[in-house]
Amino acid sequence: MFIYLQKGQYFDGTQFLGQDIFVSGTSISKIGKLEAATLKDLEIESLDCTGCYLIPGLIDPHLHLAGGSGEIGGFHSQSMSILLSEAVAGGVTTLIGTIGVDTTTKSMPELIARCKAFNELGLTAYCYTGGYDCPPKTLTDSVRNDLIFIPEVIGVGELAIADRRAPEPDLKDLAKACIDSYVGGMLANKPGISHIHVGDGNRRMQTLRDLMEKHVVLPGNFHITHIGRSEALIKEAVEMARRGCYVDLDLWDRDFSYWYQVYLEMKGPLDQLTVSSDASKGPPADLWYELRTCVLKHGFKLEDLLKHFTSNTAQALKLSRKGRLAVGCDADIAVFDKQTFEMKHVISRGQILMKDGKLNFINRPPESRREFDVYGIRKEKDPSI
DSSP: OEEEEESOEEEOSSSEEEOOEEEETTEEEEESOOOHHHHHHSOEEEEEOTTEEEEEOEEEEEEOTTOOOOTTTSGGGOOOOOOHHHHHTTTEEEEEEOOOSOTTTSOHHHHHHHHHHHHHTTSEEEEEEOOSOSSOOOSSSSHHHHHHHOTTEEEEEEEEESOTTSOOOOHHHHHHHHHHHHHHHHHHTSOOEEEEEEOSSTTTTHHHHHHHHHSOOOGGGEEEEOOTTOHHHHHHHHHHHHHTOEEEEEOTTSOHHHHHHHHHHTTOOGGGEEEEOOBTSSOTTHHHHHHHHHHHTTOOOHHHHHHHHTHHHHHHHTOTTSSOOSTTSBOOEEEEETTTOOEEEEEETTEEEEETTEEOOTTOOSOOSSSBOTTOOBOSSOOOO
16 A cells, blocks of 8 residues: 655654655655656555644553453443554554553453454554563463563563552562563564553662662663652652663653653653553543643643654664654654644554544444444444334
């Protein structure tokens, strides 16, 4: 499939430039104007991007694809699985699923199946093996084997520290999980990330400092999330980021702008900071809604914020074809009105999943009889009696 995005301004990593983008198959093939002969010889779908910005598809490095745990009142309070439309509506094209606290009713087979479904439907989906528990509950007999033999698994997590819902992990067990992730990634040519959940306990990141003091681990393989709990935790996150770890602000409480300002005031390394939706309470599209709010309401510069939602995340997760609009990168592109910030087109791996503001699911299976289908789209009419 060939797609030609015309008359828009694309983000080159630092600024917006007036250039067309040509997509061939699943990749970006050219940035610049196509010759008339090319347009004539190929069957190309052109998308008018007049008055629009083109940015890389957003990357969500932490969400609960198979639904969230029922922590506020029993089984009925578990949240439903994430729907495709909940990502596409916000230009989110890459998702990293995790299980979290409930490794009993939520399982690795379920999470991996959700990843496979999203990949079949045009997005890019990976996951972590395990959850809060350490040693982690894996699909095979080890973290290392999960990374080596399961394509969707790119690391271990979210391993919990300083949280009342999980015992503080034994350093030897934590080291084994993180090193197994690294070695499994090395052997399978995968990221091998250790994704760390930090709770609101008084130890904060002390366990990670102990780990790095007593074991040989690479800071760049650590992605530490939920840092926006207190200024004391942000301060420790800044320290970890200066060591080379990646740190993450989640959108559970929709308070990114506040904690981002705190991080800036503490002079945290900007290239080490990512943002995740922690979707289950809300949708992955919260990434876009929060980004939009920060620019339109709080006065942050779009050019400064974008890397925390795109290129930084790709760097943290070692996804070299993601997070940038450049020749050879995956054709993950979000197009939105530069005045209203309304999403107009979304392309994921060369498939148009939103066109002119309307969802456009090419691989949508036959209709089910459920009131809402798996895409989160309401049926047009009820069946007749």
